Amino acid sequence: MTTIRDIAKKLNLSVSTVSKGLNGASDVSDETRRLVLDTALKMGYASRQARTAEPTKICVFIENMGYEQIEQFGYDIIVGFKLAAAAKQWDVSIVPMALNQENSIQYEEYMHANHYSAGFLLGFVLHDDFLRQLEKTTVPTVLLDNVIYNKNVACLGVDNQQGIFRAVRHLAELGHTSIAMLNGEPQSRVSSERLNGFRLGMEHFGLPIREELIGHGDYNADCAEKFVGRFVDAGATAIVCASDMIAHSVLRELYRMNLRAPDDISVVGFDDLPIAAYATPPLTTVRQDRLAIGRNACLLMEQIMQGNCINRLLLIPELVVRESTGKPKNAAPHN
């Protein structure tokens, strides 16, 4: 069986030049390309893909995100992606590896060594080294909830700023003026976009932004204990949370404090995880359509593979009004 190495030897060219000639890269001359293709034809070379009729292999990397249970954030994203990928007959592997933290593993090498044509990265907090890798990768890559400027990388997510803006609008329309925000980890891009949405919304509706009514926790752990009492003492009548998990612990903390949502305080979540509808009371939340995120990741991946250099695609999050929000009882006096 003729290999690229055989052709290179025969023509006295480097393996990489032969590879570029076979792949139609623009940085070899037309003459060299023709020579390589003619020789490959004469020597009976068939590309690996042609030989084995292997389907396109796609790798989905997941970090910091549950996806195996239906109630976890990543589950529907993966379902949406897999359904769309199946229609294209792509072969999808899910790798829950903390690629990010493993300095020994290089993305580009990993993808080539495993014959992946493209990658979809979810849940990554981008550390500097990995950020630099993505800024120059040649592997078609789709990235959730982050932004990288590289024509081979397309970035995807809901418009976080608009999502929180809608939550604030809903509360302002109900008559709330002392609105608190319990945000996620301050270093994540998503958190900073959601905080921007909070500030924009408060400004837009002429409401005061009080720094003592803004708290940073993280997306999963129990930050409610630390902040809910403080917010209530400072006169908040509503709390906008950066995730349903945070909102869930806020509801639990309110219960512990013998306060009721929405009678004493309104609570809004973000994500619309399955738990939102089953919370007590059912949670008003900003819905991320995760099936649509998965489907659009697949659409973007195909576009990037075809050379259509889309940088970013944003979906609109919708506010789902349930029972955890209502009119403020008696606005507590401000400090």
Place this chain on the structure above:
Amino acid sequence: MTTIRDIAKKLNLSVSTVSKGLNGASDVSDETRRLVLDTALKMGYASRQARTAEPTKICVFIENMGYEQIEQFGYDIIVGFKLAAAAKQWDVSIVPMALNQENSIQYEEYMHANHYSAGFLLGFVLHDDFLRQLEKTTVPTVLLDNVIYNKNVACLGVDNQQGIFRAVRHLAELGHTSIAMLNGEPQSRVSSERLNGFRLGMEHFGLPIREELIGHGDYNADCAEKFVGRFVDAGATAIVCASDMIAHSVLRELYRMNLRAPDDISVVGFDDLPIAAYATPPLTTVRQDRLAIGRNACLLMEQIMQGNCINRLLLIPELVVRESTGKPKNAAPHN
């Protein structure tokens, strides 16, 4: 002429079952579908679509934007859109109407009355009335360089902030520290994004943002006369312009003042219109790939028509370095 009703009667099925069978819906059995299709064939049924063979009609509205000459901004966008639309056999009409200013014309009514399935809007400065119309339209619509939150409207453009950021990075790397910006009309979204990119870039590279080095003109008229002298007097060694048309008048004004680009002052444009390469000296500029904008408008339109509610799609602008930028001669002393 055989109708669905005739087939339903013949087979003793409901009209909706026959319709589903003809359309390949998944909730009728294979057996029923085959029976319906066979009967339809025997009875000479042709669908309305096949009978009338009407193609999908698309309307492109253009306001404030030249598109008929190859050197105009809109030309390649329309070419890209039409090529992609032709592949889908869409019938595209170009309407250079100032729909916006005609209060008597309502978008929704106009589209329905003329049997348009979708619209692509270019060059619109959104006045309040038209903005409200787009916020609630049910017509699938693609909008260039604006943002509307409506699931039937998809918004498209290059990342203006990143484009100007790249221009500033280029100048900072050449050693410029006194960089001016000559922006477009202050009320347009594009201008405010470009100004943000300027501020972000200057901050990122630790350069002073001096308000006397920021000017607002408009995208076509001759604002150079007003600002170039001022910028030079204030010690600017480079001017970032919000369009190639502005950069072009800056070059002309420098020529009139007997100054040379890049020896005396570096100039960067935006758009990469055909005139950029033919300017004297050839203009360093931020390239908007207008064919890609047109193609992606078509991609977005199709997605919106299929119910995939994409809100925004951003492309990366690329810096094209030509001869109008160079190292600063002797940085003039700041005031």
